[in-house]
Amino acid sequence: MHEMSLADGISRIIMAQAEEHGFSKVLTVRIEIGRLAHVDPDALAFCFGAVMKGTPAESAKLVIERADGLVWCLGCAEQVAINAWGDACPKCGSFDLKADGGDGMRILDLEVE
Amino acid sequence: MCSICGCGEHKHHDHDHDHDHHHDHAHPHPHAPDQGRLLRIEQDILSENNRWAALNRKTFQEQATLALNLVSSPGSGKTTLLVKTIGMLKGKMPLAVVEGDQQTALDAQRIEATGIPAHQVNTGKGCHLDAHMVRHALETLPLGEGGVLFIENVGNLVCPAGFDLGEAAKVAVLSVTEGEDKPLKYPDMFRAASLMILNKIDLLPHLDFDVDACIGYAKRVHPNIGVIKLSARTGEGMEAWLAWIQAQQALLRVAG
Numbered sequence: 001m002h003e004m005s006l007a008d009g010i011s012r013i014i015m016a017q018a019e020e021h022g023f024s025k026v027l028t029v030r031i032e033i034g035r036l037a038h039v040d041p042d043a044l045a046f047c048f049g050a051v052m053k054g055t056p057a058e059s060a061k062l063v064i065e066r067a068d069g070l071v072w073c074l075g076c077a078e079q080v081a082i083n084a085w086g087d088a089c090p091k092c093g094s095f096d097l098k099a100d101g102g103d104g105m106r107i108l109d110l111e112v113e
Numbered sequence: 114m115c116s117i118c119g120c121g122e123h124k125h126h127d128h129d130h131d132h133d134h135h136h137d138h139a140h141p142h143p144h145a146p147d148q149g150r151l152l153r154i155e156q157d158i159l160s161e162n163n164r165w166a167a168l169n170r171k172t173f174q175e176q177a178t179l180a181l182n183l184v185s186s187p188g189s190g191k192t193t194l195l196v197k198t199i200g201m202l203k204g205k206m207p208l209a210v211v212e213g214d215q216q217t218a219l220d221a222q223r224i225e226a227t228g229i230p231a232h233q234v235n236t237g238k239g240c241h242l243d244a245h246m247v248r249h250a251l252e253t254l255p256l257g258e259g260g261v262l263f264i265e266n267v268g269n270l271v272c273p274a275g276f277d278l279g280e281a282a283k284v285a286v287l288s289v290t291e292g293e294d295k296p297l298k299y300p301d302m303f304r305a306a307s308l309m310i311l312n313k314i315d316l317l318p319h320l321d322f323d324v325d326a327c328i329g330y331a332k333r334v335h336p337n338i339g340v341i342k343l344s345a346r347t348g349e350g351m352e353a354w355l356a357w358i359q360a361q362q363a364l365l366r367v368a369g
Contacts, residue, residue, distance in 0.1 A: 002241050002272035009158045017152060027149045031158065038275030038301050085300035086334045095333045105158045113149035 006039055006105070007047035013107055014057050023112035026057035030110075035069030035083055036103040056112075069102035162276055165244035169279025172251060173262070178207075179362045180262045182280035184302060186295075187268030189288040190312045192220050194345040194354075195263055199227045201355055206362070207257020211250045211264045213242040220265065230255055241272035244279055259366070261358060270299040281361060282307035289313050289320055293327035300334040308339040308357065315344040 014026060029048075033041055041064045048062045068081040075094025081102065082088075088095055157163065173180045183191050192212075199208055210231040212220040221233035232250040234242060247264060256262060264280060266273040274283075285306035287295055290313055296303040303309060309331050311324065324342065331338050341357060343350025 002275060005162075005239070005241070005243060005276075006158050009161055012161055013154065013156055013158070017154065021152060023149075023152075025149075036301075038271075038305075085304040086297050086330075088333075096336045107154040107156050107158060109154055110152045111149040112152055 001043055001047070003039060003043040003047045004051065006044055007051040010048065010107060011051050011055055011057070014052075014110065015055065017110060018056050018112075021112070023110075024056055026060040026110055026112050028061045028063060028111035029057060030063040030065065030108045032065045032067050032104070032106050032108050034067040034102040034104045035081075036071070036085060036099060037105045038103075039105055041066070065108070067102065067104065070100045071097040071102055072100040073097055159275065159277075162244045165248050166277040166279040169244055169247055169251065171279075172256070173279060173281070174365075176256045177259045177366060178256045178262050179260070179358070179365050180264060180278070180280040181358070181361075182264045182266055182273070182278050182283045183286060184266045184270070184273045184283055184306065185268060185286035185288075186270045186291065189268070189286045189291070190345055191265050191268070191286050192223055194286060194310070194312060194343075195265060196223055196227055197345045197348070197351065198263075198354065198358075199224070199229050201351060202261070202358070203227065203229065207255075207260030209254050209256055209260065209262050211242070211247060211254065211262065213246070213265060213267045215239070215267065236267055240267055240269050241276050242266050242278060243276050247278045259362065261362060270295065270302045274299075274301040274305045281365060284308045284310060286310045286312050287327070289317055289322040289324070293323045294330060296327065296331040296334050303331050303334045303338060306335070306338060308341065310354065311340065311342045313344060313346070314342050314349065315347045 033039055045062055045064060052058050052060060069083055070079055070081055073080050073089040073092065073094055074096040075089055075092040079100050080089050080091055082097065089097060185191050195210060202208060208229045210224045210229060212224060212231055212233045213236060214220055215236055218233040221231040224231035232254045234246050234250055242264065264278055283306040285302055287309060289311060328340050331340065341350060341353045343354055
């Protein structure tokens, strides 16, 4: 379950931010996960709770926003959205697609005090 | 938490059915915090791994070393393929191997028996190698100028897909004793791989494995994926695999 590593990555970013901005408690962690990212959001939420114990984000709420699986279709030369690799372009049926932002996973912001 | 639309309260859910709505929203309104202050981060969750991967990639470029990240499910024959590959490439170029397993040094011992330097990484409960582990492996592993570093990842078709180790290419090994629909079931991995090796083809007469369907599925997920059919046991198809490695190594020099 590599989501544990990802949760650990979130924790490290939060700790670095805590040092830089001098906060002691995180109320909310808002992240964005593209539909084509290599992650299961439910597993990540589970791991988040385990990994954040003993950190400023111990009682933080994790808000996961799903971003569309945006790809660039080489068939119709425009941006379209798919749900998973292996799906065809919904407009022209081509499988010749390149990730165009739909595979990202980012921390968007922290609400801290 | 968003005090305007309550999106912080929104519990993520996922489901298989098709419908038009999606779960994110455009956020035209400002995210005013209720109590705390809001820090915009906009940082990739994998940023630390990616930093190490970039460092590894730089080391590989400086040494003109082709790093290949071999990924597959357990039992696809990666280690046997490596032992046979080393036997055919040894003496032609410098070779080294990083072995990733949850436990034991058995695979590294098999590689060392060929006379090639190998470093075993035990991930413990971990399900994949990350770039930092490979960085440490490079501290003790000699890389020869113009050679190849094979990184045999933990047998797992899911987790290693998302972790860049600094490799030039991921090579997915799929044995024909597995289902031909694996590329569709585990699309992230076949999307991430530059090459799919169909291993154990000597067993095809005894199986119902549909080679053409399998390649079709892989191309659906990744139209540009290369495909090599071989049997590490009998040696059939090994020449194509060696030619691919040598071509990739040559490309590295051109690019470098």
